Amino acid sequence: MIDFSEFILRVLFAGGGGLVVGLDREIKGKPLGAGTYVLVSIASAALMVVTLNFALSGVSEHGAMTVDPTRLIQGIVGGIGFLGAGAIMSPGDNGRLKGIRSGAAIWAVGSIGIACGLGYLKEAAFISVLVFVVLNIFDWLHIRGQE
Template sequence: MIETETFVLRCLVALGLGLVVGLDRELKHKPLGMRAYMLVCLGSAALCMVSLNIAEETGTEDYVFDMSRIVSGVVGGIGFLGAGAIMSNRDDGKLRGVGSGSLIWVVGIIGIGVGFGYVTEAAITTLMAFGILAIVGWLRGRFDLQESEDK
């Protein structure tokens, strides 16, 4: 059973990790900002923790609570949200929002990690995602790799 203190602590960690990723997007004026990334990370973590509690309360030898279904549900839901961030409304047919769409998916996975207690792994994933954003942003600015309009 996830105790209340652990639940609150993990929720705060999820909010913090979502904030780290969202801050980059907010500073770059991307369509999804801090609030979206923080909420997705928090929601994913909270759902996993509540699911763990439900599994412990209802799990018997005759009834098994499959946690992989929770993960697949979160991933599918986040994928739907990410798809909404991807738009092709340009005359040249180029997609916009692919970075935001893929990043919202990564943040959902970070939330899942926090929710199931894999905080170190979630923090490492957050740092790697932030590093990718920083390095690619620097490379784009330095070498003019892609239009800055790509959101």
């Protein structure tokens, strides 16, 4: 079982990873605000920890889990897709869709939360930094292409 102090650590760490990505998007005036990224990351981590605890509480006498926690990952990924679709709703003035990177970023933030919920904090930190770098490289390239 994952104790409450570990739960708090994982959820707060997930919120920090979501904040790294969310502030970048917020500062640049992108479709989804920083709060959305933080909430998705926190919720993904919290759901993952609660599900792990639930699954671990149902371990049979032979040591096998009676609940499959990986099914939650599938649900989180699918659910976040709806948020991403909301960021991509309308085409831009040039006929291209807007908000694609924000939609992908919200999905990536879900992976940060899932990693934190599973206890992979170093991996979550790496994902956070990598998403931040990728978003900034492509935003920089986009700006350069307009000059």
